[in-house]
Amino acid sequence: MEEFLKSIIGDNIITYIIMPIPALIFVSLFALYAVLAERKVSAWISNRIGPNRAGGKMGLLQTILDGIKLVQKEFVSPVRSDRFLFKAAPFIIFTAAFMGYAVIPFSSLYIGVDLNLGLFYFFSITSLGVIGMLMAGWASNNKYSLFGGIRSVAQIISYEIPTALAALVVVMLAGTLSMQAFCVAQDGGIFNWFIFGGPGGLSKIILIPFMITACVILFLSTLAETNRTPFDIPEADSELVAGVHLEYSGMQFAMFFFAEYAQMFAVAGVIATLFLGGWQSPFGDLVPFLNSPVMQIIWFLAKGFFLVFVQIWMRWTLPRVRVDQLMTICWKFLIPISFVNIFVVALYIIFFK
Amino acid sequence: MKAYFSHIYQAVSSILIGMGITGRHMFQKPVTIQYPEQRLQLPERERNRLFVDMEDCIGCDQCAKACPVNCIELKTIKAVPGDIVGKTGLTSQGKKKALFVPTFTIDFAKCCYCQLCVFPCPTECIFMTDVFEFSDFKRAGLKYEFSDMTAEQTAEKKMKAEEYALEQAKKKEEAAKAAASSKSSSAAEKKAAEAKKSEAPPPEDLTQTEDNKNKEV
Amino acid sequence: MIYYTILFYVFAVLAVATAFYVVFAKNVIHSAFALFGTLFAVAGLFVLLNADFIAITQIMVYVGGILVLMIFGVMLTTKIADIDIHTKNLNRIPAILFSTGITVILIFILFTTKWNIKPQVQNQETVSQIGKLMLTTYLLPFEIASIVLLVALVGSAMYARKTK
Amino acid sequence: MEIGLHHFLTVGAILFGLGLFAMITRRNAILVLMGIELILNSANINLVAFSKFGGLGVDGQMITIFVIILAVAEAAVALGIVLNLYNNFETVDVDEANLMKD
Numbered sequence: 142m143e144e145f146l147k148s149i150i151g152d153n154i155i156t157y158i159i160m161p162i163p164a165l166i167f168v169s170l171f172a173l174y175a176v177l178a179e180r181k182v183s184a185w186i187s188n189r190i191g192p193n194r195a196g197g198k199m200g201l202l203q204t205i206l207d208g209i210k211l212v213q214k215e216f217v218s219p220v221r222s223d224r225f226l227f228k229a230a231p232f233i234i235f236t237a238a239f240m241g242y243a244v245i246p247f248s249s250l251y252i253g254v255d256l257n258l259g260l261f262y263f264f265s266i267t268s269l270g271v272i273g274m275l276m277a278g279w280a281s282n283n284k285y286s287l288f289g290g291i292r293s294v295a296q297i298i299s300y301e302i303p304t305a306l307a308a309l310v311v312v313m314l315a316g317t318l319s320m321q322a323f324c325v326a327q328d329g330g331i332f333n334w335f336i337f338g339g340p341g342g343l344s345k346i347i348l349i350p351f352m353i354t355a356c357v358i359l360f361l362s363t364l365a366e367t368n369r370t371p372f373d374i375p376e377a378d379s380e381l382v383a384g385v386h387l388e389y390s391g392m393q394f395a396m397f398f399f400a401e402y403a404q405m406f407a408v409a410g411v412i413a414t415l416f417l418g419g420w421q422s423p424f425g426d427l428v429p430f431l432n433s434p435v436m437q438i439i440w441f442l443a444k445g446f447f448l449v450f451v452q453i454w455m456r457w458t459l460p461r462v463r464v465d466q467l468m469t470i471c472w473k474f475l476i477p478i479s480f481v482n483i484f485v486v487a488l489y490i491i492f493f494k
Numbered sequence: 495m496k497a498y499f500s501h502i503y504q505a506v507s508s509i510l511i512g513m514g515i516t517g518r519h520m521f522q523k524p525v526t527i528q529y530p531e532q533r534l535q536l537p538e539r540e541r542n543r544l545f546v547d548m549e550d551c552i553g554c555d556q557c558a559k560a561c562p563v564n565c566i567e568l569k570t571i572k573a574v575p576g577d578i579v580g581k582t583g584l585t586s587q588g589k590k591k592a593l594f595v596p597t598f599t600i601d602f603a604k605c606c607y608c609q610l611c612v613f614p615c616p617t618e619c620i621f622m623t624d625v626f627e628f629s630d631f632k633r634a635g636l637k638y639e640f641s642d643m644t645a646e647q648t649a650e651k652k653m654k655a656e657e658y659a660l661e662q663a664k665k666k667e668e669a670a671k672a673a674a675s676s677k678s679s680s681a682a683e684k685k686a687a688e689a690k691k692s693e694a695p696p697p698e699d700l701t702q703t704e705d706n707k708n709k710e711v
Numbered sequence: 712m713i714y715y716t717i718l719f720y721v722f723a724v725l726a727v728a729t730a731f732y733v734v735f736a737k738n739v740i741h742s743a744f745a746l747f748g749t750l751f752a753v754a755g756l757f758v759l760l761n762a763d764f765i766a767i768t769q770i771m772v773y774v775g776g777i778l779v780l781m782i783f784g785v786m787l788t789t790k791i792a793d794i795d796i797h798t799k800n801l802n803r804i805p806a807i808l809f810s811t812g813i814t815v816i817l818i819f820i821l822f823t824t825k826w827n828i829k830p831q832v833q834n835q836e837t838v839s840q841i842g843k844l845m846l847t848t849y850l851l852p853f854e855i856a857s858i859v860l861l862v863a864l865v866g867s868a869m870y871a872r873k874t875k
Numbered sequence: 876m877e878i879g880l881h882h883f884l885t886v887g888a889i890l891f892g893l894g895l896f897a898m899i900t901r902r903n904a905i906l907v908l909m910g911i912e913l914i915l916n917s918a919n920i921n922l923v924a925f926s927k928f929g930g931l932g933v934d935g936q937m938i939t940i941f942v943i944i945l946a947v948a949e950a951a952v953a954l955g956i957v958l959n960l961y962n963n964f965e966t967v968d969v970d971e972a973n974l975m976k977d
Contacts, residue, residue, distance in 0.1 A: 182520070184524070185519070185520040185521075185524070186516045186519050186520055187519070188519055188522055188523075188524050188525045188526075189524050189525070189526045190524045190526045190528070223740075226740075226741075226744060256763070257763075257836055257838060258763060258764060258767055258838055261764075261767050261771075261838075262767050264771065265767045265768075265770045265771035265774075265775065266770070267775075268770065268771055268774055268775025268776075268779075269770070269774060269775075271774075271775060271779055272744070272747055272774060272778065272779070272782075275779065275782050276744060279740060279782075279786065287786070291783070291786070294779055294783075298775065298776070298779065301775070318838060454513060454516065454517065455509075455513065457516060458509075458512045458513050458515075458516040459509065459512060474501075474502065478502075715878060716877070716878055719878045719882060723882070723886045726886060726890065727886065727889050727890070727893075730889070730890050730893045730894075730913055731893060733893070733897065733909055733913065734893045734894075734896050734897045734900075734901075734910070734913075739903055739905060739906060742906060742909060743905075743909070746909055746912065746913075749890070749913065749916065750912075750916065753890075753916050753919070753920060756883065756886065756920055756923075757919075757920075757923055759878075760883065760923045760924055760926075760927045761927055762923045762926070762927070762936050762939070764936065765919075765923060765936050765939050765940065765943075768940065768943060769919075769943065772943050772946075772947055773912070773916075773943070773946070776947055776950070777912060777946060777947060777950040780950050780951065780954050781905055781908060781909060781912075781950070781954075783954070784905045784908075784954045784957050784958070784967075785905055787958060787961070788905070788957060788958070788961040788967045802899060802900055803900055805899075806896050806899040806900045807896065809895070809899065810892045810893070810895045810896040810899065811892060813891070813892055813895060814888050814889060814891065814892030817888040817891065817892070818885055818888050821881060821884045821885070821888065822881060826880055826928070826929075827929065828879075828880060828928050828929070829928070829929060829930030830930070837933050837936060840932065840933045841933055841936060841937065841940070844933060844934070844937055845937070845940075849937050849941075852941055856941055856944045856945070859944070859945070859948050860944060860947065860948055862948075863947070863948035863949075863951045863952050864951065866952055866955065867951040867952045867954065867955035868955075869955075870952070870955030870956060870958075870959055871954065871955040871958045871959065
C-alpha cells in the first residue's frame, strides 16, 4: 500500500500522513465495540444478558449512544486545578495510545509505517502515556487522582522491564526489530509461530516451554501496562474512587476510556505479531487463498480479538492485586523468569543455529 | 526455592481454575428476567396498591381510622329512606348500605403498604392488588379517588339529606310543639340556621376524579 | 526537501520555545512538563539526523525515565496541598548577560569555523551497526556503563531511603 | 536555505545557553537538574549532527548512547540526593543547605 500511495502521490510527507488513517478508523470502531464486548462478556460470565435494548438484540448502538450522551455533558474542571495541564492530559494519553498503531502490521500490504525499529518504537511510545497520567493526576488537584497517577506510573515503569525482556526472546530468534519482519519470519504454518519456537528443526522442541512462558509473561506485563484488572490498582475504584479519571467528565473522560481500549488492541496486536504469527494463516501456504493480503487482515484481527477477549475474560475473573503483590509479581517472578528465558534461548541460538 | 516454585504453580493453577469456572458460566443460560416484558409471579400475600370496591363499601370509616399514616380520606352522606345507595342498595353479602360515599381518596405517596386497613373492613371491600407500577411525575397524581359519584350527585344527595334532616327536625319540632310550650320554637329556628350554615362550604373539589379513573386498572 | 526544512524548523522552534519555558516558568511542575516538549523535539531533531535509534532511546529513557523521575522529585518534595509551586530566581541580570554571552560566542565560533563536512550516506540502518559496535569496539565502555548503572541503582536506593 | 550542520549546532548552542542560565539562576535543586538535562541534550544534538555531517558513521551516536546512560545514572543519584536534602532541611532550595558555612 505504501508503494501504491507513493506511486500516486509521490514520495513525500503526505503519503506518511495518509498511511495511518485506516488504522485510526479501525481504532475508533474497535473502541466502540470493545466497550460493548466488555459489557457483554462480563454479562455472560455472570449469567446475565448485557445491553440488549439499544440497537437490536445485541445492543449494537449502545456505545454510540453512550458516546452521544458523554458529548452532551458539560466539561467541569475542579477549582484550583491546573487548567491547561488538566485539559492537555487526555489528549496526550490518547495520542500516545494511538501512536503505537503506526507499527502494528495488519497485513503484508498494510502497516502504518514499517520502521526497522518497530518494536522498540512501540515500547517507547508506552512511556509517553505515563506523562499524560502524571499530568492528569497532578492537575486534578485531588489526592485520589494524584495517588492514582503515581501508582500508575510506578506500575507502568516497573512492568516495562518484563515486557521488554519477554519480547527480547523473539527479537533474538528473529534477528530483527521490524514488525513486518517478525511476521515474515513465522511463515509456514502454525508450528512455525514463535510460541512454538519459530521455524527450525526438531531441536526447537526444547524452546517450546520457554516460548510459551515468554508469551504468558508478555501478556501479563502488557496487561499491567494497560492498567487492566487484575493490575488496575491505578484506578482501583474501592480505594481510589477512579484514580486519574476521577475529576474528568464528558468527552474528556471518554478520551481516557477510548485510550484504554485502543491500547488493549495495540498490545494484543504486538503479542499476536511476536508470538502468534502476526498476519500469517495457521495453515501456511497449503491453501494460497488463505494467505492472501485480505485474508491476512482477517487472521490478524482474529488473533488480536482473541487476545482482547482473554483480557476481558481475565478482568471479570480475577480480583485486583495489592500494590505490594503487584511489585512482587514484577520484580520477583516475571523478571527472573524472563532472564532465564533469555539465557536458554541464547544458549539455543549458540548451539543449534 | 521450593516455596518459590510452588507459588508459581499455585498462581498459574488458580488462575486457570478460575478462568475455567467463568468460562463455563459464559455458556450457561442467563438468569436475567427481562422485566417489562417478562414478569415474576408475585406471591399470593404481596402488598401493593390498594383497591376499593365501591359497590361493597358501606362507608364505615374503619379503614381510615386504622390507617397509621392517615392516607385514606373518607366522607359520607346519610341516605334518605327510600333512596338506593349504589345500584342495588345492598352489598354483595346482602348488607344494607345506609351511607353515600362521595369521597374515598387514598394518597399512595403516604401509604406505607402495611395492610392494616384491610383487616377491619367488615365487607372486605378494600384489598391489596398486584399492581406495583404507578409512578407519577406529580405528587398529586398519586392521590387515587375511588368514589364514582359526580359533583352534581353529591350536591343533590347532600341537599336531600339536609332536607330530610330539616324535615325530621320540623317533625320533631311539631311533636315538641304539640307536647309543650312555645319555647322550643326558637330552638327549631336555631337549628334551621345551623343547617343553613353547613350548606355554606362548597362541595369538595373532585376534578381529580376524572384523571384517576383513567389510571385505574 | 521542503518538508525536511519545515520539519526542522518546527522541531527547532518547539525545542527552543519549550526550553525557554522550562527556564523561565514560575511553576516547577510546568517547567517539568515543558521539558517533555523539549526532549520530544530533540528526539525529532535526531530523526532528522538519521539517528532513529537514538531518537527512540531519547523518548524511552528521557521521557519515560528521567522526566518521570524529575516529576516524582517535584511531587515528593512539595506539600500536595498547594498546587502553586513557585520558585524564585536569583542573579537574573548577570546570569542573562553571562549565558547570552556564551551562547553568542558559541554561535559565532560555529559560524566562523570551517567544518570538515563530508558527504553523508543516506538512510543507512543504524540499529545493527550500533549493536555490532557496542559488542566490539565499544565493549569496554558498554560494560563500564552497565556497572555504572548498577552502582547508581543501588546507590540511589540506599540514599533515598530514610535512615533510622 | 538547505538545513545543514550550522542549524543543528545553533539549536544546540541555544539549548546550552538556556541550560546554563537555569543552572545559574534557579535555586530549586530539581530545576538545576533540568538545566543539566538541557545541557546534555544540546551536547547530544551536537554529537549526532557531527556524526551525520562529519562522515563518522554511527560513532557519534554511540557516544550519545553513553551520554544518555550517564544522564540516567546521574538523574537517579541526584533524585536520591534531593530527597535526602528534603528530608534533612525540609526544602529543596540549594542555598538553604549551608550547615557547613557557619
